[in-house]
Amino acid sequence: MKAGSRLEKILSSGQFAVTGELGPPRGADVEVIKKKAEHLRGMVDSINVTDNQTSVVRMCSMAVCKLLLEMGLEPNLQMTCRDRNRIAIQSDLLGAYALGIKNVLCLSGDHNKFGDHPQAKNVFDIDSMQLIQTVKQMRDDGKLLSGQECEGVPKFFIGAAVNPFGDPFDFRPIRLAKKVAAGVDFIQTQCIYNMDKFREYMKRVVDMGLAEKCYILAGITPLKSLGMARYMARFVPGLDVPDYYLKRLAGVEKKKQAEEGIKIAVEQIQEIREIEGVAGIHLMAIEWEHKVPEIIKAAGLYPRPEVE
Amino acid sequence: MVVAERKPIKEILAMMADYKKILLVGCKGCVTVCCAGGTKEVGILASALRIAKKKEGKPFEVIEKTLERQCDPEYIEQVAPIVEGEGVEAILSMACSVGPQYLAKRYNVPVYPALNTTFIGGSLEHGVWAEFCQACGNCIIHYFGGICPIARCSKSLLNGPCGGSAGGKCEVSPEIDCAWHLIYERMKALGKLDELTKIFPIKDWSTSRDGGPRKVVREDMKL
Numbered sequence A: 001m002k003a004g005s006r007l008e009k010i011l012s013s014g015q016f017a018v019t020g021e022l023g024p025p026r027g028a029d030v031e032v033i034k035k036k037a038e039h040l041r042g043m044v045d046s047i048n049v050t051d052n053q054t055s056v057v058r059m060c061s062m063a064v065c066k067l068l069l070e071m072g073l074e075p076n077l078q079m080t081c082r083d084r085n086r087i088a089i090q091s092d093l094l095g096a097y098a099l100g101i102k103n104v105l106c107l108s109g110d111h112n113k114f115g116d117h118p119q120a121k122n123v124f125d126i127d128s129m130q131l132i133q134t135v136k137q138m139r140d141d142g143k144l145l146s147g148q149e150c151e152g153v154p155k156f157f158i159g160a161a162v163n164p165f166g167d168p169f170d171f172r173p174i175r176l177a178k179k180v181a182a183g184v185d186f187i188q189t190q191c192i193y194n195m196d197k198f199r200e201y202m203k204r205v206v207d208m209g210l211a212e213k214c215y216i217l218a219g220i221t222p223l224k225s226l227g228m229a230r231y232m233a234r235f236v237p238g239l240d241v242p243d244y245y246l247k248r249l250a251g252v253e254k255k256k257q258a259e260e261g262i263k264i265a266v267e268q269i270q271e272i273r274e275i276e277g278v279a280g281i282h283l284m285a286i287e288w289e290h291k292v293p294e295i296i297k298a299a300g301l302y303p304r305p306e307v308e
Numbered sequence B: 001m002v003v004a005e006r007k008p009i010k011e012i013l014a015m016m017a018d019y020k021k022i023l024l025v026g027c028k029g030c031v032t033v034c035c036a037g038g039t040k041e042v043g044i045l046a047s048a049l050r051i052a053k054k055k056e057g058k059p060f061e062v063i064e065k066t067l068e069r070q071c072d073p074e075y076i077e078q079v080a081p082i083v084e085g086e087g088v089e090a091i092l093s094m095a096c097s098v099g100p101q102y103l104a105k106r107y108n109v110p111v112y113p114a115l116n117t118t119f120i121g122g123s124l125e126h127g128v129w130a131e132f133c134q135a136c137g138n139c140i141i142h143y144f145g146g147i148c149p150i151a152r153c154s155k156s157l158l159n160g161p162c163g164g165s166a167g168g169k170c171e172v173s174p175e176i177d178c179a180w181h182l183i184y185e186r187m188k189a190l191g192k193l194d195e196l197t198k199i200f201p202i203k204d205w206s207t208s209r210d211g212g213p214r215k216v217v218r219e220d221m222k223l
Helices: A006-012 A030-040 A061-070 A086-098 A128-141 A169-182 A195-207 A226-235 A243-250 A254-273 A289-298 B009-015 B039-056 B073-085 B098-106 B179-189 B193-197
Strands: A017-022 A046-049 A075-080 A103-107 A157-162 A186-191 A215-220 A278-283 B002-006 B021-027 B061-067 B090-093 B111-113 B115-125 B128-133
Touching (some): A006 A017, A061 A086, A103 A128, A128 A157, A169 A195, A195 A215, A254 A278, B021 B098, B039 B061, B073 B098
Parallel strands (some): A017 A046, A046 A075, A075 A103
16 A cells, blocks of 8 residues: 555555546635535545646635545545646645645646636646656655655655547557656546547557556546537547537437436446446546436446445 | 847837937847847837827937847947937837846936847747747757757646647647647657657756846856
8 A cells, every 4th residue: 555545445456446526616615615525425435626727716725635534535636737836846745645635636737828817927847747756756765856854754645647638649658658657556537538539548558558557547527518518629628529429419408418418428437447447437527516426326336335 | 039029109108208308229139130129120119109209299309229239238338429418318228128228237317128028039930930948048959859848838848748739739829839749740750759758857947047047157258
């Protein structure tokens, strides 16, 4: 055991893992978090807390992770390199571990151009690859980047993201290999819609022996409506939504689109479970946390396993 | 070269609101090459200011001068007779921001920048310039097929394209090429893809602006 988090225990015991996601509010309201989190209780093994996703200012990930811990839920701290230099990153990692956070997801971060503060100065002192290395060095060598020994070693289960649909496609498995070499323990992928392309990606990843060296959780985001599907297809860079899903959603009346979107997500999960090298799913029900129980149950992933 | 572009005329007019006689100084260096502050642009801006002031019914005199460079004290010295002998109330510089700072250091009159200094770059086609260097102080482009990921990747990533790279374009804008896509294609063409499988270590930014304002000292050239 590297960190002994619930997520690590489930993955290392060979059970199919389910992680969820919680987007913090654009304000200080704790009730919003509690409400969202309750929908996820018992449905997922660990909850990712996003770090000012799409560069929109929200309550900080670490504080929300702590609130989840107080609720008896396991958080996964998302950390980006966009807003912190190596000083702040290491400091935050030490603080997060001291609060009881055991999972960390290392990200470069969405560019601030997209968010609510496009005028901000960004940081990008280190990149996501180097962030993985940093967390690993702190955990395995007990040392900060400066070489200073940690007074109390933060033992994190180290995660990272991959986008199998980003270009150049041929470089994506190589980039994953680099993340494995950097020391990643688990991977959560970008939202998958193009299943054929994901299968091709996983085939390459398995052939390279990477699926044995890290746990890969396939990213699923249920489509709430045709409008959302169109938005994802057109405006989210690096996302691949095939036309047949758009047509399928367009083929049902508007009030039944949500239901159809859930059907699609459940089908995807079932297909994904058959793909070699996939160790679990990462369910990102964006502002749709209350639908998570329905999806998890329909996909046959409930109840979640108990861990000691 | 240092690439710059002229500030909007409205902003420059606001700077000049209280003056009746100014010196407008161009530069024959980088800003002449990127068509922002050479002799020609000095002439155009001087005319624009005169017309605008005339419209407002305010007397206004512009003395035009373009120096070899504005980043060397010896050339800055050349306008001393004008500044000190002709009652100039202010200096408007059309150099990169080094120029107005040199002028301000030398002369006891207010100095204004007519340009926005944008980046270190080159021309892509007639009338288009792009950024190529961020002056990090420790060049590493040879590891990336001669393409700088620090200046040309929106996130200055050193280990491959982020998830937002699509069709060779950056997630920030379809107008921006994904530097990592370019690096990948270039390294592939060179038969050096293997080099991109290695993790590029954390960069030492102390040679960049992060180490404080920088200075280059060449002992062999000192007099």
